[in-house]
Amino acid sequence: MKIDLNKVLEEPFHWEETAAVDAATLGCPELLEVGPVHWRGSVEPTTGGFVLRGRFDYEQTVACPRCMEPTTEPVDGEVGLIVVVERSQPTAGEYELRGDDLNTLVLPGEELDTEPILREQLQLNVPMRLLCREDCQGLCPVCGKNRNHETCGCTEQRSDPRWAALAALRGDLRNEE
Ligand SMILES: [Zn+2]
Ligand SMILES: [Zn+2]
Known part of the structure; x- marks a missing residue:
């Protein structure tokens, strides 16, 4: 939304919209899908600039890092955000955030686009590790099957026959004692 x-300056602006965002354009490969984003807020004048307040809610689909x-x-x-207009800014047209206590967005002109602000929030809300469930068993490293759904029997194959022989030998020793 362009404001x-x-x-x-004449009257505070309020917006409310349902934004469609293509997850693939957010640069987070683990993010598979973003549902319609309910996005609303207001922009009001303040000393030397504007105050933007926004709220958003949506559903996101992320690949489980263990089983995909x-x-x-x-x-x-x-x-x-605090929004200020600075025409002398060398990087005209660029979206720039200054991180102080309150984030400040510097614009080269009087047009405020809420879309980059929302996109940044979506990126910040991609979880580092969202498991499908706490005890996700992941994929079998041998055959690639999803261990949450099926047991493949690959764990048995991993035990070394030499260890089995050793265990048998130990058993023999114990019997002789
Ligand atoms: Zn999983
Ligand atoms: Zn397997």
Whole structure:
């Protein structure tokens, strides 16, 4: 949503929209899908600039890092920014955040686009490790089957026959004692 800050000077602006975001464009490979994003907020004038407050909620689908199975979870959050207009800014048109106590967004003109702000929030809300369940068994390293759904019997094959011989020998020794 593009907001004309000149109009905000006259009266505070409120928006509410359902945004469709293509997960593939967010640069997070583990993020498979982003549902429609309910995104609303306001922009109001303040001393030397504007205050933006936004809230969002949606569902995201992320690949389980162990078994690659898709997992969907609800996300909601909020964002607050100070917006200032600086025409002398060398990187005109660029989206720039200054990190102080309150994040400041510097714009080269009076047009405020809420889309990059939302996209950044979606990126920040991609979980580092979202397991499909706490005790996810993952994929079998031998045959690649999903161990949550089937047992493949590969673990038995992994035990070395030489160890079995040794165990038998130990058993013999114990019997002689
Ligand atoms: Zn899993
Ligand atoms: Zn296996």
